[in-house]
Amino acid sequence: MSPVLEHAQLAVRPSAEAAFLEAFAQARPLISQQPGFRSLRLSRCLERPHEFLLLVEWDTQAAHEQGFRHSPQYPQWRTLLHHFYTPHPTVSHYQDALPTT
Structure with a gap:
């Protein structure tokens, strides 16, 4: 089974x-x-830097x-990051639709 990719804008x-970037480094x-957990990538939009x-x-x-x-760490994650978001992000999950080459 291929991994699942969580996507949050x-x-x-x-x-x-x-x-936010300082808090994210802590989180x-x-x-x-x-x-x-396998990996994490945080990218910044060039056109809309926020x-x-x-x-x-x-x-x-x-x-x-x-x-x-549901982990003991999630409340701390939420405290560090969620107050920065406006609006609160929608999170979606994706899986490869085609085999990787």
Whole structure:
């Protein structure tokens, strides 16, 4: 089974981008130590610098939704990051539709 890719487009309050990046650096170890976590990538939009794209690769969707979101670390993740978002992001999960080459 191929891994699951979590996709979240993060709209950060304008002028809070630097504080968000600092908080994200603190929050990153909270997710990266979770069972089923594979990798994380945070990218910044060139046209709209207050927008970020978060891509997290998991073994399964359950590793994210039932694992991380119900872990003891998730409340700290939420406290560090969620107050930056306007609006709160929609999170979707994807899996490869074609074999990798």
